[in-house]
Amino acid sequence: MGSRSSSEITSKPIGIFDSGVGGLTVVRAVMRELPNESIVYFGDTARVPYGNKSTATIRRFAAEIVELLIEEGVKLIVIACNTVASNAREYLMDNYSVKFVDVIAPTVEAAIRVTKGKIGVIGTKATIGSGCYMRLIKKLAPNVEVIQKPTPLLVPFIEERHYNHTLDTLLEDYLRELRDAKIDTLLLGCTHYPLIKERIERIIGDEVVVIDSSHYTAKKVKAILQQHSMVNETAKPSHKFYFSDIPVDLPKLAHDFLGIEIEPYLKVLG
Amino acid sequence: MGSRSSSEITSKPIGIFDSGVGGLTVVRAVMRELPNESIVYFGDTARVPYGNKSTATIRRFAAEIVELLIEEGVKLIVIACNTVASNAREYLMDNYSVKFVDVIAPTVEAAIRVTKGKIGVIGTKATIGSGCYMRLIKKLAPNVEVIQKPTPLLVPFIEERHYNHTLDTLLEDYLRELRDAKIDTLLLGCTHYPLIKERIERIIGDEVVVIDSSHYTAKKVKAILQQHSMVNETAKPSHKFYFSDIPVDLPKLAHDFLGIEIEPYLKVLG
Numbered sequence: 001m002g003s004r005s006s007s008e009i010t011s012k013p014i015g016i017f018d019s020g021v022g023g024l025t026v027v028r029a030v031m032r033e034l035p036n037e038s039i040v041y042f043g044d045t046a047r048v049p050y051g052n053k054s055t056a057t058i059r060r061f062a063a064e065i066v067e068l069l070i071e072e073g074v075k076l077i078v079i080a081c082n083t084v085a086s087n088a089r090e091y092l093m094d095n096y097s098v099k100f101v102d103v104i105a106p107t108v109e110a111a112i113r114v115t116k117g118k119i120g121v122i123g124t125k126a127t128i129g130s131g132c133y134m135r136l137i138k139k140l141a142p143n144v145e146v147i148q149k150p151t152p153l154l155v156p157f158i159e160e161r162h163y164n165h166t167l168d169t170l171l172e173d174y175l176r177e178l179r180d181a182k183i184d185t186l187l188l189g190c191t192h193y194p195l196i197k198e199r200i201e202r203i204i205g206d207e208v209v210v211i212d213s214s215h216y217t218a219k220k221v222k223a224i225l226q227q228h229s230m231v232n233e234t235a236k237p238s239h240k241f242y243f244s245d246i247p248v249d250l251p252k253l254a255h256d257f258l259g260i261e262i263e264p265y266l267k268v269l270g
Numbered sequence: 271m272g273s274r275s276s277s278e279i280t281s282k283p284i285g286i287f288d289s290g291v292g293g294l295t296v297v298r299a300v301m302r303e304l305p306n307e308s309i310v311y312f313g314d315t316a317r318v319p320y321g322n323k324s325t326a327t328i329r330r331f332a333a334e335i336v337e338l339l340i341e342e343g344v345k346l347i348v349i350a351c352n353t354v355a356s357n358a359r360e361y362l363m364d365n366y367s368v369k370f371v372d373v374i375a376p377t378v379e380a381a382i383r384v385t386k387g388k389i390g391v392i393g394t395k396a397t398i399g400s401g402c403y404m405r406l407i408k409k410l411a412p413n414v415e416v417i418q419k420p421t422p423l424l425v426p427f428i429e430e431r432h433y434n435h436t437l438d439t440l441l442e443d444y445l446r447e448l449r450d451a452k453i454d455t456l457l458l459g460c461t462h463y464p465l466i467k468e469r470i471e472r473i474i475g476d477e478v479v480v481i482d483s484s485h486y487t488a489k490k491v492k493a494i495l496q497q498h499s500m501v502n503e504t505a506k507p508s509h510k511f512y513f514s515d516i517p518v519d520l521p522k523l524a525h526d527f528l529g530i531e532i533e534p535y536l537k538v539l540g
Binding site for chain 1 (some may be wrong): 315316317322323324326327330331395399422423426427429430432434435436439440443514515516517518519538539540
């Protein structure tokens with residue numbers, strides 16, 4: 001990087017990726033927090049979901065995406081997918097010299113700040129199975145009790161926009177154990193879940209604080225860019241949204257997550 | 271094929287493929303119908319599900335699998351995935367000279383034989399969206415009324431083995447319209463659905479005949495092999511099960527579909 005001028009680096013885009021559309025909740029928060037930054041997003045919609053796949057496959061897919069984003073000249077990469085962050089973060093950091101920010105640490109730090117001692121964590125099977133939330137919470141706050149629960153059907157419900165009493169029944173199934181254990185804080189360990197945050201809050205009950213990743217991850221991105229004098233203060237941002245498949249529903253679904261219309265571009269991987 | 275002896279061809283395996291594990295219901299029926307045939311199965315578990323992906327992506331994935339099966343020397347390929355059959359069948363037949371059997375025509379013929387005039391069809395979004403069941407039924411039996419309903423969340427429920435009251439609630443959502451329309455025959459347009467056939471029968475009601483693909487597809491495979499003198503009458507069969515990802519749950523899930531233990535082999539595609 002030494003040969004590049006500082007302004008050359010600051011004007012580079014931020015890369016953000018996810019297995020599909022969930023990471024767009026993080027894009028939304030980054031746009032709000034850092035309105036002058038350009039963003040290159042990649043959603044691996046041809047191979048979504050990652051949440052029930054093996055660690056080896058998740059790493060292989062993530063590496064392909066990181067290489068694509070590096071080719072796009074990004075100054076920093078946000079792993080906006082809890083499944084990738086929990087199964088491939090160290091692998092990516094060991095193999096690529098670009099700066100990474102992921103959704104896990106900022107969210108865990110936020111949950112520890114608010115908890116009175118008992119945190120529940122929900123996420124995909126691969127995320128929960130990795131044990132990474134449990135380990136990080138125990139490392140930063142050894143006295144906090146952690147109760148984890150894989151909730152693998154929530155992503156399909158959200159992607160199908162199947163928002164009715166059946167989703168409530170499913171949430172009752174999934175959250176009963178956490179409610180009975182009297183958690184005081186619930187960490188949403190998946191970037192899809194903010195779309196049903198209010199429904200989750202209603203079912204888990206008023207006394208539980210529900211925390212999602214997007215806001216805290218965006219704050220962390222800002223802090224790292226500031227720390228390295230890489231914030232883009234002046235430029236007019238331009239965003240690119242790549243997807244490995246563009247099914248008919250994609251524009252509607254992307255709007256659910258991002259709140260604005262986007263023009264998706266097809267980029268075939270693998 | 272002219273240069274090969276007949277016995278050389280008969281001893282070749284049958285190729286069977288699916289986006290994941292659903293096609294194993296067809297494997298099970300083929301094993302029962304043709305106990306001397308060797309089978310090479312490929313399940314694209316790294317990229318499953320296909321049901322909400324675009325036709326272009328489904329075709330690309332299917333072509334990669336067909337090429338792999340042709341390299342394995344198969345004498346016939348069974349498209350044991352309704353999503354692929356409905357979106358890529360003609361494309362595959364135009365591009366590869368191997369014989370194909372798929373799950374759609376045999377099942378439609380069976381449904382037409384039993385119906386009194388009103389057939390319901392359920393399947394993934396891509397299957398129903400292709401309109402192929404509607405077209406084929408209307409072509410073979412113009413007076414039969416067809417009511418289609420995409421049921422995209424059934425595959426995730428079956429893959430998660432989430433067999434409880436929430437699945438019943440979901441089935442109530444999905445089947446209400448078909449029950450109200452008083453269908454007399456329900457065609458299960460997805461190779462996953464046989465695993466919840468009894469639950470579907472209970473919810474749709476006794477007066478509806480529920481038809482799944484596996485048995486009729488296996489019969490069709492047998493008829494085609496007989497027609498071309500390609501049945502393997504004597505050999506001891508040997509089977510191979512390839513998957514593009516082997517997540518922890520795979521052996522258990524494969525057992526659900528096939529009824530026997532298998533040793534899955536990893537074969538990375540793309």
